[in-house]
Amino acid sequence: MSDINKNEHKHDMLGGRLCLDFANTVSWHDSSDKSQELLTSYEKLVNWSLHANILNKQQSLSLLKKAENQPVKAQEVLQQAIKLRESIFRIFSQVSNNKTPASIDLSILNEALGNAYRRMQIVPGENKFSLEFLNCEETLDGMLPPIVQSAIDILISEKELSRVKKCKGHPCGWLFLDTSRNGSRRWCSMADCGNRAKAKRFYHNKK
Numbered sequence: 334m335s336d337i338n339k340n341e342h343k344h345d346m347l348g349g350r351l352c353l354d355f356a357n358t359v360s361w362h363d364s365s366d367k368s369q370e371l372l373t374s375y376e377k378l379v380n381w382s383l384h385a386n387i388l389n390k391q392q393s394l395s396l397l398k399k400a401e402n403q404p405v406k407a408q409e410v411l412q413q414a415i416k417l418r419e420s421i422f423r424i425f426s427q428v429s430n431n432k433t434p435a436s437i438d439l440s441i442l443n444e445a446l447g448n449a450y451r452r453m454q455i456v457p458g459e460n461k462f463s464l465e466f467l468n469c470e471e472t473l474d475g476m477l478p479p480i481v482q483s484a485i486d487i488l489i490s491e492k493e494l495s496r497v498k499k500c501k502g503h504p505c506g507w508l509f510l511d512t513s514r515n516g517s518r519r520w521c522s523m524a525d526c527g528n529r530a531k532a533k534r535f536y537h538n539k540k
């Protein structure tokens with residue numbers, strides 16, 4: 334693979350936080366028969382990570398090259414990423430409903446958290462040090478730690494936690510952080526589920 338298309342997922346970043354956008358890599362996530370997996374290969378996972386600015390182009394190409402040499406491992410990482418994503422999806426689905434997430438899902442996140450923190454390093458800056466994930470391109474699962482951190486950041490913030498919502502366009506299932514001033518956002522996007530709801534209302538009114 335010589336090049337990657339960064340714009341492939343351009344409509345999919347509506348969650349407002351990395352982990353929520355990651356949870357939204359399934360279309361119609363709340364539907365058992367309509368749902369559609371967007372991360373159908375390791376390549377797609379890398380492509381999405383590039384678009385989400387977790388990886389730069391050079392890191393992405395380097396991971397894709399590694400994956401070519403370790404196809405079985407790459408497939409395992411994809412499965413691991415999907416397992417993590419589904420736990421993030423269920424955790425924040427519960428949160429958006431003011432319910433406590435299942436302990437099995439928190440265990441999956443906690444396990445990923447251990448791996449993520451092992452990858453963190455203190456890096457000197459101008460006036461202070463910062464905590465960074467270095468060398469994301471060194472291992473095939475290098476894109477996962479920043480996603481885990483994003484989930485943790487929401488969970489430990491009372492303000493953000495109360496702003497996690499799920500799109501009202503059932504069974505869309507997409508999650509987002511409502512940053513509107515009065516907390517009135519209802520749809521993943523006005524252009525998509527918002528419009529669909531409007532059209533439906535119009536139809537019912539006519540009837």
Ligand SMILES: [Zn+2]
Nearest residue numbers: 500505521526
């Ligand atoms: Zn929606």
